[in-house]
Amino acid sequence: MTSERPAAPLRLALIGSRGIPARYGGYETLLEELATRLRSRGHRVSVYCRSHYAAPDRDAPPGVRLIRLPTVRTKHLDTPVHTLLSSVHAAFSGYDAALVVNGINAAFVPLLRAAGVPTALHVDGIERRRAKWSLLGRSAYALSERLACRLPSALVTDAAVIRDYYRERYAADSWLITYGADPRAPRETGLLERLGLARRGYFLYVSRFEPENNPHRVVEGYRAVPGELPLVMVGHAPYARRFIAALRRSADPRVLFPGAVYGDGYRELLSHALAYVHATEVGGTHPALLAAMGHGRCCVVNDAPENREVVGETALLFRAREPGTLARGLARVASEPALVAELGRAAAERAGRLYSWESVTDEYERLFMALAGGRQ
Numbered sequence: 001m002t003s004e005r006p007a008a009p010l011r012l013a014l015i016g017s018r019g020i021p022a023r024y025g026g027y028e029t030l031l032e033e034l035a036t037r038l039r040s041r042g043h044r045v046s047v048y049c050r051s052h053y054a055a056p057d058r059d060a061p062p063g064v065r066l067i068r069l070p071t072v073r074t075k076h077l078d079t080p081v082h083t084l085l086s087s088v089h090a091a092f093s094g095y096d097a098a099l100v101v102n103g104i105n106a107a108f109v110p111l112l113r114a115a116g117v118p119t120a121l122h123v124d125g126i127e128r129r130r131a132k133w134s135l136l137g138r139s140a141y142a143l144s145e146r147l148a149c150r151l152p153s154a155l156v157t158d159a160a161v162i163r164d165y166y167r168e169r170y171a172a173d174s175w176l177i178t179y180g181a182d183p184r185a186p187r188e189t190g191l192l193e194r195l196g197l198a199r200r201g202y203f204l205y206v207s208r209f210e211p212e213n214n215p216h217r218v219v220e221g222y223r224a225v226p227g228e229l230p231l232v233m234v235g236h237a238p239y240a241r242r243f244i245a246a247l248r249r250s251a252d253p254r255v256l257f258p259g260a261v262y263g264d265g266y267r268e269l270l271s272h273a274l275a276y277v278h279a280t281e282v283g284g285t286h287p288a289l290l291a292a293m294g295h296g297r298c299c300v301v302n303d304a305p306e307n308r309e310v311v312g313e314t315a316l317l318f319r320a321r322e323p324g325t326l327a328r329g330l331a332r333v334a335s336e337p338a339l340v341a342e343l344g345r346a347a348a349e350r351a352g353r354l355y356s357w358e359s360v361t362d363e364y365e366r367l368f369m370a371l372a373g374g375r376q
Helices: 026-040 078-091 103-114 135-148 160-170 191-195 215-222 241-250 263-272 287-294 305-311 323-335 337-354 357-375
Strands: 011-015 044-050 065-069 097-101 119-122 154-157 203-206 231-234 255-259 275-278 298-302 315-318
Touching: 011 026, 011 078, 026 044, 026 097, 026 287, 026 357, 044 078, 065 078, 078 097, 078 103, 097 103, 097 357, 103 119, 103 135, 119 357, 135 160, 154 160, 154 357, 160 305, 191 255, 191 263, 203 215, 203 263, 203 287, 215 231, 215 241, 215 323, 231 263, 263 287, 275 287, 275 323, 287 298, 287 305, 287 337, 298 305, 298 323, 298 337, 315 323, 315 337, 323 337
Parallel strands: 011 044, 011 097, 044 065, 097 119, 119 154, 203 231, 203 275, 231 255, 275 298, 298 315
Antiparallel strands: none
C-alpha cells in the first residue's frame, strides 16, 4: 500500500445510499464529502442515487456524476432494490473500484466482483440491533454481517468498537476509516429568527426520529429541566409516522419541531446552540456528533461505547434509558457557562485533531488505490 497518487485518475462508483446532496443521514454525508474531495483530486466519481431523492444536476458537486435509478419505496425494499439495480449498472460501466455502503447490501457485492470491479463494503454499526427492524429485518442484517466478512474485496468500519466486533465475532479484519467534522461557518438564513430562538439560548438534538436514537427519551428527560431554554428537535424519518406523532403529543410545550433541516440552516442551528444532545445507542461514528464537536458545541452524549470513543473526555455523559440523568446534565449546562465554554473548546480541538474530512479522504484514496492495484 502507498500514499502516492495514482498515475491516472481512478473511475470510482459510490453505491448504496439515497444519494447526494446529503439530506438524510450519515451515509449521504459521507458520500457527498468523499465524492467532492475525490473529484478535486482528479478522480472520476459516480454516485448512484434514488430517483425520488436525488436533486437536479445543478445541485450536484462540480464534476461528480449522479446516476439516478428507481426503487420500490417501502421500508424493507427501498435500499436493496436500488442497490441491486445500481450494482447491475455499475458492473457494466468500467469502474476501477467501488464502495458500497450499508451492510444489508452485502449480497449484491458479487455482481460487481464478478464483473471485475473490486468492491469495498462499509458496514456502519451493528444494524440488527436497531429497534425499528422486525424479526425479518434483524435476521436479514444478521445474515448480512456474515456475508460482509466473505464477499467484498475489503471491509470498512467507522469506529474501533465496530472493528473489534467484527474481529472478535467473525475473525474479520477491516479498514477503520471514520467520518470527518465540517466546522464551516454557516451563511445566515434567518432560521433562528423564524423559530424565535436566541443565540446560545436553546438545546439542540439532531437525528432521525427512530427508537434507537432515543428522541422520546430526550423529550422525557428535558421535561424535568427548569427554566425557559427551549429544546429544538431536528429530524424526521420516512417510515416512522406513528412514532413521530406520539413523540410530538408527549412533548413539553417548550419543545420545537422544525422538521428535517440541512445545509446552512442546519449549520446555523448548530453553531448557535448552547449545547448539543446526542442520544444514539446503535451505530459507529455519527457525523452529526462530529459536526457539533467541530463547531465547538458543548455536547451532552449518551454513554455508549462508540460515543465515548468519539468524544473522549470532552462531553457530559448521560444514560438515555435513565432520562433523569439527561435532565441533570442539561441543568448543569444551563447554570455553568464556564463548563460549557471549556467543553466546547476541547471538543473543537479533538475534532480538528482526529476527525478531518481530508484525512478521511486520504484513507479512502489509499483503499481505492489498493483495490485498483489488485485488479491490475
